[in-house]
Amino acid sequence: MHTLNLESEPIAVDVKFTADAFHVTLEDGRELSIPLAWFPRLLHAAPEQRAQWELIGRGEGLHWEALDEDISVAGLLAGRGDQTRRSKPAA
Template sequence: MNTTTTESESCALRAWAEGRMIFLELADGRIIGFPADRFRILKAASEEELKKVTVEVNGFALRWEELDEDLTVEGVVAGRFQLPLPEVAA
């Protein structure tokens, strides 16, 4: 079992928000993004509140202190979101 590869792939170097999207730069060089609206607390947050994201726990967690919200980087990378994608009108 090789946990080192999984851990380094799910380790964030930095995080930032642009509009309602949250972006992560991972240790392996990838940059991924996800819509804030896929999480209950983040969906209710303003864009200014979203910008206050910090990387915590040696790169394994995202934190919004003002919102008292924490997400694991591993969960985000794996696509484990609380809310479904919004339906698109046909």
């Protein structure tokens, strides 16, 4: 017997940036808003560099060649940002 699997991988179709976040539009209409602070390479990049994103695969991920940055949509949905972040020192 075969089972129909209705779940599919989340697929990105567009990316836009604001001063402190980036927004990923998914194929199903959802929009993710992610703090740029989670991704230091994007945070410190020039707007022109941020705008040069490409889809990985069919949209399972995002890639910035000039920044050497790859981000999976599944990781964004799971709330995973840059795992190398360090806490700010106490004042």
